[in-house]
Amino acid sequence: MEITFDELIDSYLATNVGTVKNFLSKALSAHLADNITALYADGLLLSAGTGNDLLVKHDKRIRSDKIYWLDRIHNNVYENDFFDLMDRFVKHLNSTCYTGITGYEFHYTLYEKGSFYKRHLDNFKQNGTRAFSMIMYLNNEVDGGALRIYQGNASQDITPNAGKSVFFKSNELEHEVLVTHLPRMSITGWLKIAG
Numbered sequence: 001m002e003i004t005f006d007e008l009i010d011s012y013l014a015t016n017v018g019t020v021k022n023f024l025s026k027a028l029s030a031h032l033a034d035n036i037t038a039l040y041a042d043g044l045l046l047s048a049g050t051g052n053d054l055l056v057k058h059d060k061r062i063r064s065d066k067i068y069w070l071d072r073i074h075n076n077v078y079e080n081d082f083f084d085l086m087d088r089f090v091k092h093l094n095s096t097c098y099t100g101i102t103g104y105e106f107h108y109t110l111y112e113k114g115s116f117y118k119r120h121l122d123n124f125k126q127n128g129t130r131a132f133s134m135i136m137y138l139n140n141e142v143d144g145g146a147l148r149i150y151q152g153n154a155s156q157d158i159t160p161n162a163g164k165s166v167f168f169k170s171n172e173l174e175h176e177v178l179v180t181h182l183p184r185m186s187i188t189g190w191l192k193i194a195g
């Protein structure tokens, strides 16, 4: 069993914000970064929306990242390694914390230089199906682009280094992505409970 799983869960239980370095191996994060770079070069990344799926807005004043949804159907060997890792993590989380996660969704995210995502909650509905937010960073070089997470009057900044993962409850913690001065790459997703 990956020790990073327990480190991520323990830090979540202690502070409401789980973080762990090397959730993704160096090799896997490098391959995933290559994939997102290729998708970007091919023009396959889309402007991300906000709000629910029925009413997707593309408001560049709120967020300016670009995304690409991951799916096992794409049959990419590294993306499937990522999904295998997530399957092991969800199984471990459910068996140790009785979280009842039944699904997930993940997308690649690219913040071009100058991009950001203003303060928000990932799940603003009482009964939304997004239970936990989870982000894995793919960048070797970082300049700006911290993830700022708010709790009460306090906030903490998380530097988006390659391999690091962040994990928190989707309907509890407001957060924002500060302006990045270099391209910033990640996989962003949600662990879901039945709706």
Ligand SMILES: O=C(O)CCC(=O)C(=O)O
Pocket (backbone or CB within 6 Å): 109, 117, 122, 135, 146, 147, 160, 175, 176, 177, 186, 188
């Ligand atoms: O990339 C991050 O650090 C956070 C992204 C985020 O908040 C989101 O996509 O909802």
Ligand SMILES: [Fe+2]
Pocket (backbone or CB within 6 Å): 120, 121, 122, 133, 175
């Ligand atoms: Fe978010």
